[in-house]
Amino acid sequence: MASATFLSTLSLANKNYLLLTPTHAYAKGYTNNFRVSNLPSIVVRKEGSVRSQGFVAMQEKGGSTLSDDSRTKTPHVLTVAGSDSGAGAGIQADLKACAARRVYCSTVITALTAQNTVGVQGVSNVPEDFVAQQLKSVLSDMQVDVVKTGMLPSVGIVKTLCKTLREFPVHALVVDPVMVSTSGDVLAGPSILSTFLEELLPMADIITPNLKEASALLNGMQLETVDDMRSAARLLHNMGPKNVLVKGGDLPDSSDAVDILYNGHNFYELRSPRIRTRNTHGTGCSLASSIAAEVAKGYPMLSAVKVAKRFVETALDYSKEIDIGNGPQGPFDHLLRLKSHSQACHRQQTFDPSDLFLYAVTDSRMNKRWGRSIIDAVKAAIDGGATIIQLREKDAETKDFMESAKACLRICHLHGVPLLINDRVDVAIACDADGVHVGQSDMPARVARTLLGPEKIIGVSCKTPEQAEQAWVDGADYIGCGGVYPTNTKENNITVGLNGLKTVCMASKLPVVAIGGIGVSNARAVMEICASNLKGVAVVSALFDRECVQTETRKLHEVLLGSNIGST
Numbered sequence: 024m025a026s027a028t029f030l031s032t033l034s035l036a037n038k039n040y041l042l043l044t045p046t047h048a049y050a051k052g053y054t055n056n057f058r059v060s061n062l063p064s065i066v067v068r069k070e071g072s073v074r075s076q077g078f079v080a081m082q083e084k085g086g087s088t089l090s091d092d093s094r095t096k097t098p099h100v101l102t103v104a105g106s107d108s109g110a111g112a113g114i115q116a117d118l119k120a121c122a123a124r125r126v127y128c129s130t131v132i133t134a135l136t137a138q139n140t141v142g143v144q145g146v147s148n149v150p151e152d153f154v155a156q157q158l159k160s161v162l163s164d165m166q167v168d169v170v171k172t173g174m175l176p177s178v179g180i181v182k183t184l185c186k187t188l189r190e191f192p193v194h195a196l197v198v199d200p201v202m203v204s205t206s207g208d209v210l211a212g213p214s215i216l217s218t219f220l221e222e223l224l225p226m227a228d229i230i231t232p233n234l235k236e237a238s239a240l241l242n243g244m245q246l247e248t249v250d251d252m253r254s255a256a257r258l259l260h261n262m263g264p265k266n267v268l269v270k271g272g273d274l275p276d277s278s279d280a281v282d283i284l285y286n287g288h289n290f291y292e293l294r295s296p297r298i299r300t301r302n303t304h305g306t307g308c309s310l311a312s313s314i315a316a317e318v319a320k321g322y323p324m325l326s327a328v329k330v331a332k333r334f335v336e337t338a339l340d341y342s343k344e345i346d347i348g349n350g351p352q353g354p355f356d357h358l359l360r361l362k363s364h365s366q367a368c369h370r371q372q373t374f375d376p377s378d379l380f381l382y383a384v385t386d387s388r389m390n391k392r393w394g395r396s397i398i399d400a401v402k403a404a405i406d407g408g409a410t411i412i413q414l415r416e417k418d419a420e421t422k423d424f425m426e427s428a429k430a431c432l433r434i435c436h437l438h439g440v441p442l443l444i445n446d447r448v449d450v451a452i453a454c455d456a457d458g459v460h461v462g463q464s465d466m467p468a469r470v471a472r473t474l475l476g477p478e479k480i481i482g483v484s485c486k487t488p489e490q491a492e493q494a495w496v497d498g499a500d501y502i503g504c505g506g507v508y509p510t511n512t513k514e515n516n517i518t519v520g521l522n523g524l525k526t527v528c529m530a531s532k533l534p535v536v537a538i539g540g541i542g543v544s545n546a547r548a549v550m551e552i553c554a555s556n557l558k559g560v561a562v563v564s565a566l567f568d569r570e571c572v573q574t575e576t577r578k579l580h581e582v583l584l585g586s587n588i589g590s591t
């Protein structure tokens with residue numbers, strides 16, 4: 024039970040209590056698993072609801088001592104909203120925003136909309152009792168931290184939600200009072216206004232109206248300036264929510280995207296540059312979900328709103344050129360993946376082990392010695408028949424390395440040759456290389472896989488069957504085995520010899536490329552160990568510590584072709 028983060032432990036009536044901050048209690052998930060107790064001089068809490076600041080005392084359910092401090096709770100947002108068939112807004116935007124912000128998101132669907140980048144062509148409400156059933160299913164079981172609401176299309180649905188929330192209280196409620204889509208289509212009519220004002224707003228930790236919605240909630244008040252937004256925020260705060268964020272995405276003549284946050288004490292004017300793009304469909308839904316996500320992680324409201332706004336801005340900026348649909352307002356890319364994927368379309372399907380056939384590994388010192396740029400070296404190797412390139416730039420400055428890597432990547436992709444980066448996973452990510460090659464003392468392949476995702480190529484240097492097994496377990500695509508022969512390229516490198524290579528090949532579940540002191544004179548002997556998973560040789564000096572890289576590569580290519588490898 025020892026934990027530095029607990030403020031203290033005390034015993035009362037033979038029961039153990041822990042004193043800890045609400046944020047910590049909350050982040051650890053104790054509020055869901057432990058009865059929060061009423062002790063003298065300590066703030067009284069109701070189980071599952073941690074709304075005010077101060078200290079809480081907790082007693083483990085069942086009365087035994089609290090021992091599992093390692094449990095971490097997965098932050099969880101429940102969105103109660105409408106589906107957008109075009110997937111730019113609504114439930115679909117909420118799921119993507121929460122995934123991007125790394126919290127779990129469950130969904131209660133209130134309405135189906137037939138919608139695209141032109142507008143809303145149809146709406147079909149989900150029956151009230153079925154909304155109630157969805158709410159109960161999720162809230163009774165799944166330890167929801169924050170509920171975020173979007174399209175609530177009928178009075179009955181608003182009332183059902185408020186009733187269910189009283190029955191299953193959550194940590195916070197984020198209300199995006201969706202009424203009219205940006206395309207001008209009505210998503211919730213004026214009939215819901217009174218229930219909204221009387222029942223839902225007073226329960227909210229934050230409401231996030233856009234200009235039109237703030238105006239509708241305030242009886243048609245005109246909102247045209249930042250000062251108007253401040254007045255609206257104050258008036259809306261009087262209606263009961265703890266915080267009000269009036270969003271200024273549609274503020275006329277503003278070069279900035281300005282939002283006003285008011286918490287009853289202070290105004291915060293949050294400004295970011297207005298991104299010039301048509302792809303803003305779903306910004307409101309995504310902002311509210313991201314606020315909910317940050318609150319679910321335990322952040323205070325001001326930080327949550329700032330992070331959420333920065334996230335929307337970043338995603339809009341990234342998505343400027345994305346081209347989906349023919350209407351005036353397109354969706355954006357929450358996960359910042361679509362653009363780089365379309366660029367990567369030249370290559371690459373899945374890893375092909377036969378690419379290991381003639382594996383050229385660059386060396387900055389050799390290039391310097393021969394007065395070549397890394398780009399010229401790569402071009403020459405590809406012209407000579409190299410089937411995969413690894414950039415191994417141990418001395419380069421990161422900025423220079425990145426620039427060369429990007430240029431080499433363009434050349435490699437023109438020729439359908441994969442480009443890997445040695446050791447520097449950060450550089451591989453930054454320039455969207457095809458993968459990395461890591462040594463035993465570099466970043467573990469398992470971690471590199473998490474960072475690079477499932478498609479990128481990962482190779483690991485291995486000298487023993489155990490290392491080969493670990494590479495397989497860690498999700499590598501191939502192993503490099505060596506040094507087969509003594510080499511000057513690596514200091515203090517143990518030579519495994521042909522026998523060592525054979526032993527590793529026999530044990531390895533992954534394809535193998537041999538490395539270390541290999542060149543025209545001995546490549547054939549290496550390949551003749553006849554292991555079916557030995558797919559080629561990796562070469563540094565024999566290609567790059569020579570006057571003409573292209574000629575040397577071509578010679579080696581011929582030798583390898585003659586050795587009849589890669590046949591399985």
Ligand SMILES: Nc1ncnc2c1ncn2[C@@H]1O[C@H](COP(=O)(O)OP(=O)(O)O)[C@@H](O)[C@H]1O
Pocket residue numbers: 205232233234270271272273280281282295296297298299300303305306307308310332335336339
């Ligand atoms: N072009 C833009 N550039 C940067 N931020 C924007 C842009 N348009 C909207 N935002 C921001 O996106 C969020 C959603 O605002 P808004 O578009 O006004 O809401 P809604 O989508 O509900 O109409 C706000 O934080 C707003 O400042």
Ligand SMILES: Cc1ncc(COP(=O)(O)O)c(N)n1
Pocket residue numbers: 104105106107112113114136138173174201203204205206210303304305306307308
């Ligand atoms: C189902 C649904 N929910 C919300 C919105 C608002 O999104 P926006 O204001 O960005 O058009 C929408 N268009 N559709």
Ligand SMILES: [Mg+2]
Pocket residue numbers: 205272303304305306307
């Ligand atoms: Mg918008």
